[in-house]
Amino acid sequence: MEVKSKLLSGLLSGSLLLLGSPAISFGDQHSIEHGRYITLLAGCNDCHTAGYGMNNGNIPESEWLKGDPIGWRGPWGTTYPINLRKLVSGLSKEAWMTLARNSKARPPMPVYTLKAMKEEDLSEMYDYIRSLGDSGEAMPAALPPEKEPTTPYIHFVPVTAKAK
Numbered sequence: 001m002e003v004k005s006k007l008l009s010g011l012l013s014g015s016l017l018l019l020g021s022p023a024i025s026f027g028d029q030h031s032i033e034h035g036r037y038i039t040l041l042a043g044c045n046d047c048h049t050a051g052y053g054m055n056n057g058n059i060p061e062s063e064w065l066k067g068d069p070i071g072w073r074g075p076w077g078t079t080y081p082i083n084l085r086k087l088v089s090g091l092s093k094e095a096w097m098t099l100a101r102n103s104k105a106r107p108p109m110p111v112y113t114l115k116a117m118k119e120e121d122l123s124e125m126y127d128y129i130r131s132l133g134d135s136g137e138a139m140p141a142a143l144p145p146e147k148e149p150t151t152p153y154i155h156f157v158p159v160t161a162k163a164k
């Protein structure tokens with residue numbers, strides 16, 4: 001009896017150890033924290049968090065990365081920073097990596113930043129965004145250049161002051 005229970009607890013602690021090993025754990029505290037740091041430094045909130053830039057970043061973290069319904073209009077049409085929390089909650093980590101590597105997102109999305117990120121940083125960013133949970137609405141679909149947006153938008157074209 002005692003031998004049996006010893007065997008059982010041995011097996012249990014063995015499998016717990018296995019679960020806790022960094023190689024197979026999913027989204028541990030360290031990777032979530034580092035993912036948060038990378039997300040902040042890469043400036044993803046600047047567009048994907050409504051009001052972030054305009055308020056010097058004073059937006060509660062519970063509101064981060066839910067997208068912005070204000071469009072960005074330029075020669076590419078009108079695009080909306082998508083709800084990253086919604087996106088990520090429906091994607092496996094592999095699918096996220098593939099999307100990041102092959103994204104054809106239009107301006108002003110800095111696709112070049114995503115493509116330049118190290119595998120590990122992208123993976124931790126995924127863990128962080130996922131840890132925020134799926135929340136908020138999907139943002140409006142992008143519009144082609146000739147379509148007039150019905151939402152507010154930022155006109156993202158250079159303006160030259162007229163000479164007096």
Ligand code: HEC
Pocket residue numbers: 039042043044045046047048072079080081082084099102103104105106107108109110113114142
């Ligand atoms: C200057 C504004 C801006 C910044 C900064 C920004 N994004 Fe975006 N992002 C957008 C817009 C706008 C879209 C939608 C583009 C479209 O509809 O083609 C988008 C789309 C995306 C998509 C969807 C890509 C696809 O191919 O479907 C992902 C993923 C994404 N952003 C992640 C990020 C991450 C991660 C960061 C930080 C490194 C970031 N974005 C920073 C504006 C921005």
